[in-house]
Amino acid sequence: MKHCYIHIPFCQNICSYCDFCKVLYNEELVNKYLLYLEREINSIYKNDILDTIYIGGGTPSSLNVKQLDKLLKILTKLKQSKTIEYSIECNFSSITLEKLNLFKKYGINRLSFGLESINSKNLKILERTESKRQIIKIIELCKKLGFTNINIDLMYAIPKESIKDLQADLDFILALDVSHISTYSLIIEPHTKLAINRVNYIDEDLDYKMYQLICKNLADNYDHYEISNFAKKGFQSKHNLCYWQNKNYYGFGLGASSYIGTTRINNTKSLTKYLQDKYILNYENLTKNDIMSYEMILGLRLLQGINKDQFKEKYAKDIYDAFPIINNLLNKNLLVDDGNSIYIKEDKVYVSNEILINFIKE
Amino acid sequence: MKKENIRNFCIIAHIDHGKSTLADRILEKTGAISKRELKEQMLDDMDIERERGITIKLNAVQIKYKYNDEEYYLHLIDTPGHVDFSYEVSRSLAACEGALLVVDASQGIEAQTLANLYLALDNNLTVIPVINKIDLPNADLEKVIKELENIGFSREEIVLTSAKTGEGIDTLLESIIKKIPAPKGDETAPLKALIFDSVFDPYKGVVVSIRVVDGVVKTKDIIKMMQTKANYEVVGLTINNPKETSVEALSAGEVGYLSASIKSINHVKVGDTITLKDDPASIALPGYKEMKPMVYCGFYPIESNRFEDLREALEKLKLNDASLVFDPETSKALGFGFRCGFLGLLHMEIIEERIEREFNIDLIATSPSVIYEVLLTDKSKIIVDAPTKMPDRSLIAKTYEPYVKTSIFSPKEYIGPIMELCQDKRGTFINMDYLDESRVTIYYELPLSEIVYDFFDKLKSYTKGYASFDYELIGYKESNLVKMDILLNGEIVDALSVIVHKDFAYQRGKLVVEKLKEIIPRQMFEVPIQAAIGTHVIARTDIKAMRKNVLAKCYGGDVTRKKKLLEKQKAGKKRMKQIGSVEVPQEAFLSILATTDKK
Numbered sequence: 001m002k003h004c005y006i007h008i009p010f011c012q013n014i015c016s017y018c019d020f021c022k023v024l025y026n027e028e029l030v031n032k033y034l035l036y037l038e039r040e041i042n043s044i045y046k047n048d049i050l051d052t053i054y055i056g057g058g059t060p061s062s063l064n065v066k067q068l069d070k071l072l073k074i075l076t077k078l079k080q081s082k083t084i085e086y087s088i089e090c091n092f093s094s095i096t097l098e099k100l101n102l103f104k105k106y107g108i109n110r111l112s113f114g115l116e117s118i119n120s121k122n123l124k125i126l127e128r129t130e131s132k133r134q135i136i137k138i139i140e141l142c143k144k145l146g147f148t149n150i151n152i153d154l155m156y157a158i159p160k161e162s163i164k165d166l167q168a169d170l171d172f173i174l175a176l177d178v179s180h181i182s183t184y185s186l187i188i189e190p191h192t193k194l195a196i197n198r199v200n201y202i203d204e205d206l207d208y209k210m211y212q213l214i215c216k217n218l219a220d221n222y223d224h225y226e227i228s229n230f231a232k233k234g235f236q237s238k239h240n241l242c243y244w245q246n247k248n249y250y251g252f253g254l255g256a257s258s259y260i261g262t263t264r265i266n267n268t269k270s271l272t273k274y275l276q277d278k279y280i281l282n283y284e285n286l287t288k289n290d291i292m293s294y295e296m297i298l299g300l301r302l303l304q305g306i307n308k309d310q311f312k313e314k315y316a317k318d319i320y321d322a323f324p325i326i327n328n329l330l331n332k333n334l335l336v337d338d339g340n341s342i343y344i345k346e347d348k349v350y351v352s353n354e355i356l357i358n359f360i361k362e
Numbered sequence: 363m364k365k366e367n368i369r370n371f372c373i374i375a376h377i378d379h380g381k382s383t384l385a386d387r388i389l390e391k392t393g394a395i396s397k398r399e400l401k402e403q404m405l406d407d408m409d410i411e412r413e414r415g416i417t418i419k420l421n422a423v424q425i426k427y428k429y430n431d432e433e434y435y436l437h438l439i440d441t442p443g444h445v446d447f448s449y450e451v452s453r454s455l456a457a458c459e460g461a462l463l464v465v466d467a468s469q470g471i472e473a474q475t476l477a478n479l480y481l482a483l484d485n486n487l488t489v490i491p492v493i494n495k496i497d498l499p500n501a502d503l504e505k506v507i508k509e510l511e512n513i514g515f516s517r518e519e520i521v522l523t524s525a526k527t528g529e530g531i532d533t534l535l536e537s538i539i540k541k542i543p544a545p546k547g548d549e550t551a552p553l554k555a556l557i558f559d560s561v562f563d564p565y566k567g568v569v570v571s572i573r574v575v576d577g578v579v580k581t582k583d584i585i586k587m588m589q590t591k592a593n594y595e596v597v598g599l600t601i602n603n604p605k606e607t608s609v610e611a612l613s614a615g616e617v618g619y620l621s622a623s624i625k626s627i628n629h630v631k632v633g634d635t636i637t638l639k640d641d642p643a644s645i646a647l648p649g650y651k652e653m654k655p656m657v658y659c660g661f662y663p664i665e666s667n668r669f670e671d672l673r674e675a676l677e678k679l680k681l682n683d684a685s686l687v688f689d690p691e692t693s694k695a696l697g698f699g700f701r702c703g704f705l706g707l708l709h710m711e712i713i714e715e716r717i718e719r720e721f722n723i724d725l726i727a728t729s730p731s732v733i734y735e736v737l738l739t740d741k742s743k744i745i746v747d748a749p750t751k752m753p754d755r756s757l758i759a760k761t762y763e764p765y766v767k768t769s770i771f772s773p774k775e776y777i778g779p780i781m782e783l784c785q786d787k788r789g790t791f792i793n794m795d796y797l798d799e800s801r802v803t804i805y806y807e808l809p810l811s812e813i814v815y816d817f818f819d820k821l822k823s824y825t826k827g828y829a830s831f832d833y834e835l836i837g838y839k840e841s842n843l844v845k846m847d848i849l850l851n852g853e854i855v856d857a858l859s860v861i862v863h864k865d866f867a868y869q870r871g872k873l874v875v876e877k878l879k880e881i882i883p884r885q886m887f888e889v890p891i892q893a894a895i896g897t898h899v900i901a902r903t904d905i906k907a908m909r910k911n912v913l914a915k916c917y918g919g920d921v922t923r924k925k926k927l928l929e930k931q932k933a934g935k936k937r938m939k940q941i942g943s944v945e946v947p948q949e950a951f952l953s954i955l956a957t958t959d960k961k
Contacts, residue, residue, distance in 0.1 A: 005919055184914050204884070208909035228914045243919050257920045264922050284922060297928060298921060334886070353911040354886055357932040360925065 001260070002051040003242040004078060006037070007253030008060040008071070009271070012094060015116075016127040016197075017155075019189035021255030021269045022058040029271075030067050033254070036275050038074045041252050050078055052085045052239035059114075061090035065098050072106040085110055085149070085238040092135050100145055110237075111142055112151040112180075118172050119165045122158045127193070132172065139176050149235055150178040156214065157185035157207045159199055166210050170217045179235035183214050183228050211350055227301050227349055244302050246295045254279075262286045288315065289361065292322050296359035300352065305336075305343025325358045363435055365615045366544045370573065372439040372454055374482060375464035376472040376830065380494045383525040384464060385423075385438060389604060391531045392425045392436075422457075422559075422571055422617050424603040429539050436538060437617040439558070439573075441478075448832075449653055449705075452481050453558045453633045456649055457573035457617060460488040460542030462534070463510075467493050467501035467522075471509050472830035473771030473803070479513070488542050491515045492534060497524040512798045545615030552643040553577035553585070555612075555620075555636040560627060562681035566598065568624035571617075572636060575647060578613040584639040585622065588646040592629040593639050594622035627684050653685045655703025656764075656835065657710055657814055658747040660691060660728035660857060661717070662699030664939055664948060668723050669698045675721035676700060679713060686713060691748070695855045695941045696726060701748055704730075707814055726939060726948045728857045732810045735762040735838055749859035752845040755896060761843040764810040767792070767836045770821065772829035774802050779824040787812040787820075788863060808833075809841065811861070846871055846900070848878070849892040850944050857951055864895075871901035881950045884908035889944055 010025045010033075011018075023029070053075065063071065080086070087110035088103060095113075103111070117123055118132050142150055152173055156166050173181060185207055188194045201207070215224060222230035226244060229237065242249055251258035255269040265283040268274055286294070292315055299306035311319045319342065320326055326342060329335040334355050336345055344352055375381035425436040441454045455461065461482040465471055482489055491510045495501060503522070510520055521537055523530035559571035572579075579585065583596045599609050601618045612618045624630060632653070635646035663672045676688050687703040704710040707730060714727050734746040736753060737760040746752050768789075770780055774796075781791065784806045792805040808817070813833060821829050846867050848858035858878075862870050871893030878891050882905055893901040911931075913924050938945040 185910075187914070204909045205906070211910075227912060243921060249919055251919055257922070259919065259921075266920065266922060294921065294925065297925060332886075349912070351886060351908050351911045353913060353928060353931055354908065357928050357935065360928050360932050 001048040001248045003249035004050050004053045005249060005251040005256055006055045007256040009058040009254045010062050011059045012062045016193040017186060019192050023271060025062050030063055032275060034070050037253055040279055049081050051081050053078060054239040055088040057089050059091050060088050061094045068099060068102055087112055087239060092130060092138055095138055110149040111147050114153045116153060116155040117169050119169060122161055125158055151180035151182060152178050154183045155186055156210045157202050166213060179232045181230045208350060225303055244298045246298050293359050297356045300344050305341040307341045367434045368545055368615045369538055369542045370437045370458045370545055370617055371460040371538060371542050372441050372458045373462045373464055374478040376475045380525050381464055384494055387525045387528055387531050392427045424601045427535055434539055449651055450632055451478055455482050455485045457556055457558045458487055459545055462492050463489050464492045464494050465506055467495045467503060467506055468498045470506050473769055473832045474830055477832040490537050490541055491520045492523055493520060494523050494525055496522050497527050508798055547576050547614030549578055549614045551576040552641050553579055553638045554643045554647055555579055556647050557632055557634045560630045566621040568627050568630050570620045570630055572620050573617050574612050574614050576614050578611050580611040585636050586639045587629060587634050588637055589631055589634040589650060590629045594624055596620060596622050627681055655687055656706055657704045657730045657732060658701055659710060659730040660699050661702050662696040662726045664724040664726060666697045672723055675717045675723060693857045695857045726951045728951050729860055730814050732764050732814055734861060749845050749861050750856050752861060760840055762838040763841045765807050765836050765839050766810050766833040768806050768808055768831050768833040770804045770829055770831040772825055774800055776825040776829055780804055783820055783824050787817060844895050847894050849894060851889045851942055853942050855941055867895055868900050875901045875903045878950055879903045879905055882946055885944055
């Protein structure tokens with residue numbers, strides 16, 4: 001096991017679209033949560049040396065300095081390889097020089113900022129606040145402190161957003177010159193404020209145009225390596241790759257998921273239960289066929305696709321024997337086999353579900 | 363049982379006018395059944411009937427009732443209430459001496475009721491007019507009484523009831539005994555028993571509902587069906603009071619059920635006469651008609667491996683429904699299925715729903731078609747009950763389509779819209795009768811295909827639901843008919859072809875392609891939809907290519923959720939039919955019935 005995800009479910013502000021596992025920040029609750037997080041880690045972690053640690057949320061940076069110090073101290077129990085990618089999610093309104101220095105001290109080397117948009121119309125719908133000036137200042141500060149690996153999240157296809165609005169967001173983000181950009185079209189999830197207010201999706205054709213605009217804007221400086229992810233050379237997210245490459249990972253904290261051996265485990269999303277040590281919600285024991293199915297639906301999210309030799313090595317089975325349907329999909333030009341790997345071409349990535357469902361059993 | 367103390371009667375009413383509730387109340391009042399046992403509407407025993415408020419299969423109940431110290435036997439024969447089943451209605455009427463004409467106190471008389479009243483009068487039945495639902499706040503007794511007076515009843519003979527509260531039920535029972543004549547008939551004459559319904563029972567075989575007109579039938583008798591010539595030994599005779607009770611014999615005037623290990627419903631035809639093999643009656647009872655399907659459509663299982671299951675389902679339904687016919691057919695688009703014939707559209711919908719619900723088979727029903735006649739250039743005539751059977755245009759000399767005479771019953775303010783509608787539907791006006799100052803019956807001749815298409819829905823929307831209608835087949839007329847094909851991605855989808863009048867083809871084609879565009883989801887590529895007559899395209903639209911179907915968000919490694927979303931999408935696809943390279947949802951096949959120009 002080489003990968004570990006830590007979930008910090010606290011936020012200073014709840015965004016209208018968010019269906020992640022989160023609660024409003026409360027100092028006492030955070031302190032209690034950290035105690036139970038430590039207990040969970042102690043009971044499960046097996047002293048593996050980790051290549052990636054990813055602290056996600058919620059908003060991990062919403063914790064105060066003392067709490068962050070406590071959290072990172074707990075995580076020193078996790079053994080780090082020399083080349084570790086150690087990430088933490090932040091937002092611009094809660095990050096400070098003091099916190100950044102603390103991250104440095106504990107060896108965090110990758111920062112991921114939820115920016116989403118700088119367009120005031122969009123921010124109003126998303127119920128977020130961002131200040132361009134502050135963003136520029138903080139990114140400069142991070143770089144000055146030596147953080148070379150920085151991700152920024154961009155959201156698009158927000159109701160009433162125009163191509164022009166998106167272009168302005170892209171121009172701003174490109175100017176920040178960070179090493180990694182993740183883009184997401186807005187999903188209106190059930191039970192979120194947007195869904196309750198019956199907000200509608202933008203037109204499918206416009207959504208696709210926006211996606212094309214993003215690909216075009218980022219093409220020069222970034223490699224489009226996964227459906228929603230773009231990275232400068234050498235800056236792909238090693239942690240996220242572990243998901244797409246169907247590798248094992250720990251997941252600690254409220255609502256976290258882990259994949260241990262052949263079992264996929266989802267933690268409870270109930271804070272009350274979590275604070276009673278009842279952290280497991282459900283788990284799925286996978287057969288070899290299940291695992292191969294995951295290999296396909298996850299691996300085909302990567303533009304480089306699935307390496308045929310590696311597949312054979314991993315499962316002692318030829319990929320075509322495991323999934324004869326690949327032949328049909330090649331004939332329909334939905335998949336490509338370049339001799340080494342099987343992949344979805346960039347122009348079909350945005351309808352990839354149509355392809356992926358062929359690898360799901362009935 | 364003294365013949366003088368028997369009363370055989372039925373209830374004539376429009377759907378929703380409270381026929382079944384009234385029957386229940388009579389059962390309850392006479393102590394035949396307790397309130398607790400009374401599932402709402404005891405007489406309708408299929409779920410769909412109860413849900414749709416229509417009686418599909420008949421039922422006969424014996425009720426004992428003491429009046430003036432005499433014990434009377436009332437046989438209540440339930441009748442179906444929809445125009446599709448009017449022949450069955452006429453046969454159950456023929457089993458009675460009297461009928462209750464039930465009219466809703468707030469709605470008044472409807473076309474259906476009137477049509478069945480005339481059927482009852484044709485059968486020389488004594489009719490007791492009943493105004494039901496008098497408890498309703500919007501009941502308009504004076505108006506309804508006037509209507510009844512206008513069709514020849516006197517104010518005095520009208521019985522007022524509320525099946526809901528039980529008011530008037532005693533008076534009603536009293537008038538049944540006083541006014542409806544006891545059955546005539548001769549116990550000593552050779553047996554003549556009318557078949558007015560049948561039901562398949564897995565243990566007894568076909569159970570036949572009979573009304574003995576002359577003679578006596580006993581268990582162990584060898585009986586003969588006079589139409590089908592089939593012979594059987596009577597195994598059991600029962601009555602329903604309303605629990606099943608065995609009896610030794612049924613004699614002239616009585617109503618009951620007969621079982622004789624009859625395996626095939628084809629030997630049991632409603633309207634046929636049962637007699638004894640060794641002592642046969644010389645002539646059968648009048649009024650027998652062969653029931654012929656009026657509407658045909660294709661039924662196809664969405665999952666092609668369920669073809670045999672579909673056959674089994676149809677066979678099982680046919681056990682109880684002699685009017686359902688089916689034959690295997692193949693469609694290029696849909697694979698193996700059955701061409702099924704029905705008495706009407708409602709009959710078709712009921713069968714479709716039962717197959718999906720009771721047998722759990724997802725179905726595609728192709729658009730309904732009537733039976734056309736085509737005179738070929740070589741002077742031979744062929745029958746066309748499916749668009750695919752329409753010959754090439756070069757071989758056709760003349761085409762004919764079935765026409766019906768409709769009587770549309772409506773408040774007079776809708777005369778204009780109704781005439782406009784009938785004119786749109788290629789109708790020919792015949793005449794118009796005023797029932798009173800405010801109500802009219804309008805008679806039109808219309809092509810049956812227009813009725814099958816959307817006439818009923820349109821009539822309802824043109825008249826805000828106030829008009830009702832009834833129709834009877836009057837024969838074939840020459841008509842300029844063409845086959846219109848629908849092409850998806852350049853290929854003809856045979857299951858979507860339809861026969862239309864040439865003058866209306868352009869308009870229909872446009873409607874259908876637009877409707878299909880709405881129903882068929884975007885595919886991985888652009889899909890043109892065309893309507894064509896022969897090689898001539900008359901309408902076209904395109905379904906745009908799918909632009910987005912992606913799970914973009916990844917969160918903390920929760921990949922099981924991603925998989926679940928994909929599984930859901932996959933399950934959705936299973937309900938679609940792959941035609942060529944296009945995935946088509948099942949509703950698409952009825953889009954030929956699409957109408958958008960609702961008023």
